[in-house]
Amino acid sequence: MIWQFDLILLTLVVICAVAAITVKDLLSSAIVLGAYSFLMCLIWTGMGAVDVAFTEATVGAGVSTVFFVAAIYHTTRRTKD
Amino acid sequence: MIRRHEDIIIESLARFLTPFIQAFALYVLFLGHYSPGGGFQGGVLMGASFILLVIAYDIIEGKRRITEKFNIVLNATGVMVFSGTGLLCLILGGEFLDYSQLAAILPVGPEEARGLGILAVEIGVEITVAAIMVSIFLDLASAGEHEEALK
Numbered sequence: 001m002i003w004q005f006d007l008i009l010l011t012l013v014v015i016c017a018v019a020a021i022t023v024k025d026l027l028s029s030a031i032v033l034g035a036y037s038f039l040m041c042l043i044w045t046g047m048g049a050v051d052v053a054f055t056e057a058t059v060g061a062g063v064s065t066v067f068f069v070a071a072i073y074h075t076t077r078r079t080k081d
Numbered sequence: 082m083i084r085r086h087e088d089i090i091i092e093s094l095a096r097f098l099t100p101f102i103q104a105f106a107l108y109v110l111f112l113g114h115y116s117p118g119g120g121f122q123g124g125v126l127m128g129a130s131f132i133l134l135v136i137a138y139d140i141i142e143g144k145r146r147i148t149e150k151f152n153i154v155l156n157a158t159g160v161m162v163f164s165g166t167g168l169l170c171l172i173l174g175g176e177f178l179d180y181s182q183l184a185a186i187l188p189v190g191p192e193e194a195r196g197l198g199i200l201a202v203e204i205g206v207e208i209t210v211a212a213i214m215v216s217i218f219l220d221l222a223s224a225g226e227h228e229e230a231l232k
Contacts, residue, residue, distance in 0.1 A: 050117040054109075058125040063214055066132055070221040 001046040009046070013039045024079055030068035037061040085139040095137030102130035110207050114196065120203035124210025131211075132218050140223050149219075152212050159209025166201045178202070 016036035023029045037060030044053035106126035113119035135143035167178040175182035180198025181191035189197065 051119075054117045054122050055125075058122050058129070062129055063125055063132070063218075066129075066136070066218065067221055070218060073222070074224055 006043075006046065009039055009043050013043065026072045026075070026077055026079055027069065029079075030065055030072060033068070034061050034065035037064070085142070091137050095133050099130045099134055102126060102133070106130065106207070106211075110203060111200070113203055114199070120206030121210055123203075124207040125214060127207060127211035128214025128218075131215050135218070135222070140219065144219070147215065152216055152219075155208055155212035156216070159205045159207070159212065162205030162208065163202055166198060166205070170198070 013036060016032055016039060020029050020032040020036060023032060037056055041053045041056040041061060044050075044056060103126075106123045109118035109126060110120060110123035113123070131143070131147065134146065166180075166183075169186075170179045170182045171177050173182040173185050178198075180195040182194075183198050184191040184194040187194050187197060
């Protein structure tokens, strides 16, 4: 894999992971977690684990984001802590 | 939670995209032997196509398409296909999920019977995963309301 591309992806993954747990708005947190899943999918594709990447793209970035949003609709959008 | 907004662009786009997502789910299932994919990924795609319809319309419309009872039947059918294939191998004299025994009832040799047996198990996995994804989403989104759709 091209190391510059790898470095950019890993930096973005770390930024997304930190942002997903520090953001106060739960809806943005869910969306950032979906972006994190999609970047992990790209990294796994680069490493050759296409099957894992496919599962990550469908479950992590696709369905679980929808589940999070559906759950957040029944609670408050702002986190207290 | 999900109220209908009567947006013609979103509704027609969802209706247009759904058959393509479902065709891709079947493609992923049947080419799972040769390419990435398989029963689980195909099932998630199949469930996601229905979730897209429910998001674009609303829960009432979605439950009119797939009722709760039909969904429960689908859940059980997938598990039955999976374990039924295993039990069939057991009845035919092999071990549980020993697909080569299926050659006794199929007009193919033991090697092809193994491939077909794996395909049968993957079909069972796909049905159950798709139905479970839809169940989880509908339970989360409706929060146990919409009891009239249970009939």
